[in-house]
Amino acid sequence: MRQWSVPELVAGCVSAGVGAVGLWRDPVRGFGVRETAKLVAGAGLRVSSLCRGGFFTAADPAGRAAALADNRRAVEEAAELGADTLVLVSGGLPEGDRDLVGARRRVADVLGELAPWAAGHGVRLGIEPLHPMFASDRCVVSTLGQALDIAEQFPAREVGVVVDSYHLWWDERLPAELRRAGEGGRIVSVQLADWVTPLPEGVLLGRGQLGDGSIDLRGFRELADAAGYRGPVEVEIFQPALWARDGGDVLREVVERYREHVE
């Protein structure tokens, strides 16, 4: 809901009967973290997650330190907002680097510092695997299996995984990996968007409205249910055509689509 300010977003959720909302750091910091926390709590809304930390694949000490510092701030913001979960997008390959395995190893290494610290602030980290088309420039963690391989190096109360239909729908191992995630108590967030083509240039803003694409969203939600997930489900659609419309209309449409294609 990029077209909405934080107060509009809070009012819009309340008016649409939506009880939990995922927030993004930039607009929250723009409005003020404390002010947002007050507004959200006053409206009886729950912050399902804060998006996002991560981007800690830097190979140099300065880059690593800067990423850690920024992620500590993100944890503090999540704590102040009362968000259980900070969503982490790992980051891509450093410029000129072709070593995916090494970059994935550095993600686990940074978490070794960040995760206990975050747990001390009451915030759980959620590793979000992104679609393999983002492996080079955004997220070297491409599958739920990879995310779990990293998360399981830490206690489940410190590090979990974020499962997003858009990123994972194509993976034949998804049912098995969701079971594994559920059994380990690792699912910290479930996110939804549909897969639509053609993908736009840069592919980031190609997420589709629920029901417009190729994903069996109900099947995805049922897998998460079967894995024991009982938390809120976030609908996350980056799409200029939706941002250009009235926020209330879009939110009502999302709720309708959710009822039709997910519930």
Next chain:
Amino acid sequence: MRQWSVPELVAGCVSAGVGAVGLWRDPVRGFGVRETAKLVAGAGLRVSSLCRGGFFTAADPAGRAAALADNRRAVEEAAELGADTLVLVSGGLPEGDRDLVGARRRVADVLGELAPWAAGHGVRLGIEPLHPMFASDRCVVSTLGQALDIAEQFPAREVGVVVDSYHLWWDERLPAELRRAGEGGRIVSVQLADWVTPLPEGVLLGRGQLGDGSIDLRGFRELADAAGYRGPVEVEIFQPALWARDGGDVLREVVERYREHVE
């Protein structure tokens, strides 16, 4: 080398010292299959593969029959060209269909008819897994593991797999699956392109020149070597910027890049 006619392509390969060439059906049929076969053989060139058959995920009998008929023609063309391998791209989801598992099952089903028939013509089928970003509209077979799961339902002399760096580089299971493919004698073709971002709209024409992107191409080739692959390596780059240049220049550049980044 879309800028070249078939005779230009043959002459260009000979002049650049390239001993084998992958051909595409459309230009070959435009020039004439028999004429192409004669020209290629006369020049002492080997046809490493014919691209492509497949697109047999149709759920209706008429669509299935049409796909089979077209693939039989493709097999005959491959046989006439002396190509060992017909590359298969499975096809995406039928319009409105969200059942990836069912579509993958239909691929195996059609192969049950096509594969023995192709073997009778001396042509081996190569299932090519495409990057997961093509799962909905082009190829429901997204990983080497999936391709092998299908291929292994048939004798190795009938059905193998095509491994393409662009489609598979992100997959942490690649080393293990390449070993599996090699042990089963399943690798029928190795193809290379680099991964460059941002991806263009529609993403199909985003393949990068060797060395321009994020893939450890030498590592990829070494994995194929270690898996026992000794056949030709095809460089396959769909990219308008390359097609706009002089064909001879591009081919020379490809040979140079191959020496620098692959050999």
